[in-house]
Amino acid sequence: MTQAALPDTHAASGGGRSWYRRNEIAITPWLFLAPGVLFFCFYVIFPIFQSFNLSLYAWDGLGEAEYVGLRNYGELVNDRAFEVSLWNNLKWLLLYLLAIPAGLFIALFLNQTVTSIRLYKSLFFFPFVISQVVVGLVFTWFYDPTFGLLNTILGWVGLGPINVLGDPTLVTYGIIAAGLWPQTAYCMILYLTGLNAVDPEQVEAARLDGAKGWRMLWYVIVPQLKPATFIAFVVTIIGALRSFDLISIMTNGGPFGTSRVLSFYMFEKALSEYGFRMGYGAAIAVVLFLIMLVFIAYFLWSMWREEKVR
Amino acid sequence: MFPTPIQKRSQAAQLTYQSFLPIALILWLLPLIAVAVFSIKPDSDFTTGNYWGWPSSFEGFANYGKVFFESDMPRYMLNSVFITVPTVIGAVALSCMAGFALGIYKFKSNIWIFFMFVAGNFVPFQILMIPVRDLTLDMGLYNTIPGLVLFHIAFQTGFCTLFMRNFIRQLPFELIEAARVEGVAEWRIFWFVVLPLMKPAIAALAVLIFTFIWNDYFWAVVLTQGVESQPVTAGITSFNAQYRAAYHLMSAGSIVAALPPVIMFFAMQKHFIAGLTLGAVK
Numbered sequence: 304m305t306q307a308a309l310p311d312t313h314a315a316s317g318g319g320r321s322w323y324r325r326n327e328i329a330i331t332p333w334l335f336l337a338p339g340v341l342f343f344c345f346y347v348i349f350p351i352f353q354s355f356n357l358s359l360y361a362w363d364g365l366g367e368a369e370y371v372g373l374r375n376y377g378e379l380v381n382d383r384a385f386e387v388s389l390w391n392n393l394k395w396l397l398l399y400l401l402a403i404p405a406g407l408f409i410a411l412f413l414n415q416t417v418t419s420i421r422l423y424k425s426l427f428f429f430p431f432v433i434s435q436v437v438v439g440l441v442f443t444w445f446y447d448p449t450f451g452l453l454n455t456i457l458g459w460v461g462l463g464p465i466n467v468l469g470d471p472t473l474v475t476y477g478i479i480a481a482g483l484w485p486q487t488a489y490c491m492i493l494y495l496t497g498l499n500a501v502d503p504e505q506v507e508a509a510r511l512d513g514a515k516g517w518r519m520l521w522y523v524i525v526p527q528l529k530p531a532t533f534i535a536f537v538v539t540i541i542g543a544l545r546s547f548d549l550i551s552i553m554t555n556g557g558p559f560g561t562s563r564v565l566s567f568y569m570f571e572k573a574l575s576e577y578g579f580r581m582g583y584g585a586a587i588a589v590v591l592f593l594i595m596l597v598f599i600a601y602f603l604w605s606m607w608r609e610e611k612v613r
Numbered sequence: 614m615f616p617t618p619i620q621k622r623s624q625a626a627q628l629t630y631q632s633f634l635p636i637a638l639i640l641w642l643l644p645l646i647a648v649a650v651f652s653i654k655p656d657s658d659f660t661t662g663n664y665w666g667w668p669s670s671f672e673g674f675a676n677y678g679k680v681f682f683e684s685d686m687p688r689y690m691l692n693s694v695f696i697t698v699p700t701v702i703g704a705v706a707l708s709c710m711a712g713f714a715l716g717i718y719k720f721k722s723n724i725w726i727f728f729m730f731v732a733g734n735f736v737p738f739q740i741l742m743i744p745v746r747d748l749t750l751d752m753g754l755y756n757t758i759p760g761l762v763l764f765h766i767a768f769q770t771g772f773c774t775l776f777m778r779n780f781i782r783q784l785p786f787e788l789i790e791a792a793r794v795e796g797v798a799e800w801r802i803f804w805f806v807v808l809p810l811m812k813p814a815i816a817a818l819a820v821l822i823f824t825f826i827w828n829d830y831f832w833a834v835v836l837t838q839g840v841e842s843q844p845v846t847a848g849i850t851s852f853n854a855q856y857r858a859a860y861h862l863m864s865a866g867s868i869v870a871a872l873p874p875v876i877m878f879f880a881m882q883k884h885f886i887a888g889l890t891l892g893a894v895k
Contacts, residue, residue: 331799332714339711346767350744434828450664496890531893588739
């Protein structure tokens with residue numbers, strides 16, 4: 304009798320603990336995930352849905368929000384400033400991608416073993432570490448029509464002064480050039496790491512087969528750099544669609560709003576002195592988000608394929 | 614190695630390469646060098662139009678002295694430190710835990726939670742702007758340092774978790790299995806087995822997040838307003854408004870604002886680059 308009852312009492316007395324012990328491997332990940340997931344949902348995931356919801360209202364940020372359905376989106380279709388911003392976003396997206404070949408080019412140039420090459424590599428990478436605010440200031444002075452270095456140099460070869468940031472047709476390209484500077488540095492460092500891992504045997508084998516120069520680069524090296532190219536592509540696309548700091552510092556959207564992009568226009572509509580149109584701002588943000596979503600879906604899909612291979 | 618090592622080429626090619634290297638570097642950094650030169654020039658050089666000539670006198674100490682002792686810059690710098698350091702600690706702590714959970718355990722929703730972090734990390738800031746600003750206002754944290762820190766921690770947790778999880782996946786899983794066979798509790802496995810192995814990842818993330826947060830401008834403008842809470846990236850614009858057209862002071866101020874991440878980068882270069890290029894090599 305006592306013998307049969309013994310294990311029973313034992314299980315009852317240690318019930319709580321053993322339940323945890325038995326399920327430890329199932330429960331532990333959730334305990335570890337909880338703080339991060341809660342924080343992230345609170346500040347990142349829910350606000351996305353709130354913005355979607357808000358884009359259906361007219362709201363000045365203080366009073367009552369008024370439900371207007373899709374009217375904000377209807378207004379976007381006829382908004383000239385929105386159209387300009389959208390086109391500028393497209394320019395940013397396409398031209399920003401130049402950072403990838405430019406970074407590869409510099410990486411190839413620096414992939415040597417001469418004295419103090421390490422220092423050269425770090426100094427070439429330098430622009431990426433500086434804040435975009437400072438990059439913006441530096442380039443504003445570089446472009447300045449009265450004393451800027453650009454016009455001083457143009458003056459030496461006899462070309463007239465150009466006011467890059469004051470010219471509606473040039474301004475966006477001028478800002479993109481400033482943004483390409485740190486972005487190229489980033490792509491360069493990705494490719495330098497990638498080049499380090501290129502299989503030397505394959506390169507030698509290709510050399511024996513008579514491949515060199517561009518053909519070698521295109522058919523032997525670039526395929527091996529694929530992981531680096533993927534990351535360079537991801538960060539460049541995101542960088543292009545996030546462009547805000549440079550525009551805000553260099554032109555504040557001007558002249559006549561010609562250098563706005565969606566991220567800047569949204570901020571202007573929702574928070575600046577041009578009025579607190581939160582709902583309209585949210586609608587612009589939703590459009591930007593949907594553009595980004597195409598790329599996010601592609602990135603996730605690529606990552607998912609990789610995970611399955613493992 | 615590609616391209617062909619320069620040592621295998623002719624003497625002339627080597628000399629050309631060696632001499633072209635510094636020229637290329639100067640061209641690449643030209644805008645920055647210009648600002649550095651500006652920052653040691655006297656005021657009079659700008660009024661007389663001597664923008665690009667040799668500085669007529671060395672005023673570096675006077676200019677930087679003004680930035681440090683006669684402006685709000687030290688306060689802005691301090692704010693940046695109080696924003697950046699807690700964010701680094703918070704984001705790294707949360708992501709170590711989340712990365713451990715996603716990297717070690719196999720459960721059904723694992724990949725979806727991971728993808729939630731990755732996707733959230735890529736989202737444009739503007740879609741979060743209005744709700745996060747409202748949230749911060751409602752909590753009474755608008756225009757305070759904690760308000761900014763809390764959001765930064767939450768947002769950076771996305772990128773950090775992606776990073777940590779991929780790092781932990783590369784660790785030998787046998788270690789964890791061996792510890793489990795020994796009957797070690799799961800949280801002890803985290804603390805005594807996995808965490809010590811994560812030191813390089815923690816170092817890499819810490820420098821990266823430090824740089825990202827120090828250089829943040831958008832959220833500083835959205836969530837803070839005045840000198841009592843704004844970081845140096847936002848402060849530099851009011852500094853510039855104060856010293857409009859005083860290019861020597863604006864240059865000195867910009868250099869001071871940009872310096873901490875630069876020092877961080879040169880001090881922790883190996884970790885910094887290892888962090889940025891994780892995944893660039895298979």
